[in-house]
Amino acid sequence: MxxxxxxxxxxxxxxxxxxxxxxxxxxxxxxxxxxxxxxxxxxxxxxxxxxxxxxxxxxxxxxxxxxxxxxxxxxxGLGRQWNVIIVGAGKIGAALAQYKGFRERGFKVVGVYDTDSARVGRSLDGVHVKDQRELEGDVAKLKPQIALIAVPAEAAQPLVDRLVKSGVRAILNFAPTPLTVPKGVTLRSVNMALELEILSYALVNADD
Amino acid sequence: MxxxxxxxxxxxxxxxxxxxxxxxxxxxxxxxxxxxxxxxxxxxxxxxxxxxxxxxxxxxxxxxxxxxxxxxxxxxGLGRQWNVIIVGAGKIGAALAQYKGFRERGFKVVGVYDTDSARVGRSLDGVHVKDQRELEGDVAKLKPQIALIAVPAEAAQPLVDRLVKSGVRAILNFAPTPLTVPKGVTLRSVNMALELEILSYALVNADD
DNA sequence: ATTAGCTTGTGAAATCATTCACAAGACCGC
DNA sequence: GCGGTCTTGTGAATGATTTCACAAGCTAAT
Incomplete structure (x- = not known):
């Protein structure tokens, strides 16, 4: 097509x-x-x-x-359930993990990961946060098709590489940095500061 | 131009x-x-x-x-500080209120509002959550140029109308619903479930 | 069975965005 | 100062997306 x-x-x-x-x-x-x-x-x-x-x-x-x-x-492609993992359990990752809208639309969070031991073990809406070292093993086992990235900018590209290597084919990135993925993997980014900057531009140029 | x-x-x-x-x-x-x-x-x-x-x-x-x-x-238009208010102090609103990336780029959160009395009074990273009834008064006083909306879908349009009436000229919407604003007001939306659906489409049609 | 009133599906036209390709400058080394 | 090597700025060409405009198809009413 x-x-x-x-x-x-x-x-x-x-x-x-x-x-x-x-x-x-x-x-x-x-x-x-x-x-x-x-x-x-x-x-x-x-x-x-x-x-x-x-x-x-x-x-x-x-x-x-x-x-x-x-x-x-x-x-x-919404006639089925998609399994999603979230990497990064900071403010944004945690909010995503608990967001009802995903589940309602067939996206099920099957794992949340972080590197910070203070966060590992916490429970977020039924899913508890695991150590990021378990990522590869879990991906092999649970076969999530989609990963959400909510880690600091500098950790994002290495993480993407790990995810792609493990077989994840679709990534939604919330880290404020551009990322690259090989062909065959779909990447989308949501950058909130950038959205505000576009608003800033619009405000400054309101008289167009 | x-x-x-x-x-x-x-x-x-x-x-x-x-x-x-x-x-x-x-x-x-x-x-x-x-x-x-x-x-x-x-x-x-x-x-x-x-x-x-x-x-x-x-x-x-x-x-x-x-x-x-x-x-x-x-x-x-980033040579200045923009004052931002956040309406809705649920998971997403709270995460936004505490997001460091905004402050770093000149966007200062000057108010967070909610209707739920259980949330009113909480402190989010130095700004405490106020009752939504104080919105109009505060907007008149603080003159925030930008509002972030993180309320349930059904509450979003009435809220936008209130904000516009109070003089807010730029809105970033996180509620999963389309909104309308009059000319002269800029609206942008971030819809996370929608982003996932686009990934879903890409996965299902991976062989194009 | 015909007409009137809607609304779709779609080529063609128009608009908008990206890429190409190259003349015009700018610097460096000799 | 001149030739060689870069890299910009920008019309023109290409490509993508949206809008137009209208024939074709369906329903209801008479």
Whole structure:
């Protein structure tokens, strides 16, 4: 299949959110325009996004909420449980470990690791923090597909290398540093200070 | 001035990071190629990004690390302190309140608010959590330019409306829901579950 | 069965972002 | 001062994404 733009995948994910809300409200069908207004985009964009994957609607009618939800879940790979490990049990790692939103969407935290002995042994929402030396062994055993990185910037790249070597194929990085991964491994980064700097730029240039 | 793409601003922010590291290592000059290899981009991209704002290098030599750092800080509006409030003192709000990276880059947390009386009064890294009823009064007094939102999804939009009404012009949202703001207000969202879903998509479609 | 009223799916056009490619400078060594 | 070697700054070309615009398809009402 043709490569799909990340912006498209991101929007599909948003559409799914909204479809679930809509379904809970008992609606049966939804039009591209309604979907668009929630996601802050246009009806043409919605239709184009969906068209990459097939044809899901009925002309004149719109989309079946439940059928489209199911299709999007399928497309996004959410019909299953993903096992996730979190490395780094500081403030951010701990908050992530306890974040309910992950579990609700099929992402199960199966391990939390740290190097600091003061943190090892603590329990975070049912999962207790293990020593980072156990990482390789656990990855081999539990086969988590996704790792979240919440360690200091300087520890992040060596950690990524270890994770990749152990077979992790998808990484979400919260350390404020750019990382590199080999081809075949997907890396995404969330950098909160950077987001604030973009806001700072917007404030300073408010008169554009 | 011509409108600058967000992707450009994001990269400028990254370049600044490296420049600071590079400066700490005692280097005087840096070429667009060196800057690019750090940021995972190309030298042409670096030069193009900078060209929107002026001409900062010397042909044959590269860029003065300190001069370019200063220019980027100026462009990004980082030559000053920004006052930030955080609304929502749950796991994520608390982690944000204690995140050192913000302070280091000139973002000072001047208030943390929650509605839950069990959380009100707690101290998070020197700032203590206040009742959300004090929000409007404090915003009028402290004039924070930026608000971080870490409340449940359903509480987010009403909160945004209150913040905007009180004069906040930039918002960073961590609630997993799309929000709308009037023109003149900048909103950015960080949605962690969404990032995981994008990874999920990548894993399922690894063979593209 | 026809019409009226919606809404989809999709090429084509327009816009936006990145990469290319090269002239114009700048420094160094001789 | 001149030739050689870098590296910038930037139009032009390419590539990617979004928006437009409209034919085609479906439902409901009469």
């Amino acid at each position: 043709k490569r799909i733009a990340e912006s498209t995948v991101r929007r599909l994910s948003l559409y799914l959110r909204f479809l679930e809300e809509f379904e809970a409200q008992g609606h049966q069908t939804i039009s591209s325009g309604e979907l668009a207004s929630q996601g802050g985009t246009t009806s043409a964009q919605v239709r184009k996004d969906l068209s990459f994957f097939g044809s899901f609607g009925k002309r004149g009618l719109g989309y079946s909420v439940s059928a489209l939800s199911a299709s999007l879940r399928e497309i996004l | 011509k409108r600058i793409a967000e992707s450009t601003v994001r990269r400028l922010s990254l370049y600044l990071r490296f420049l600071e590291e590079f400066e700490a290592q005692g280097h005087q000059t840096i070429s667009s190629g060196e800057l690019a290899s750090q940021g995972g981009t190309t030298s042409a991209q670096v030069r193009k990004d900078l060209s929107f704002f002026g001409s900062f290098g010397k042909r044959g030599l590269g860029y003065s690390v300190s001069a370019l750092s200063a220019s980027l800080r100026e462009i990004l």
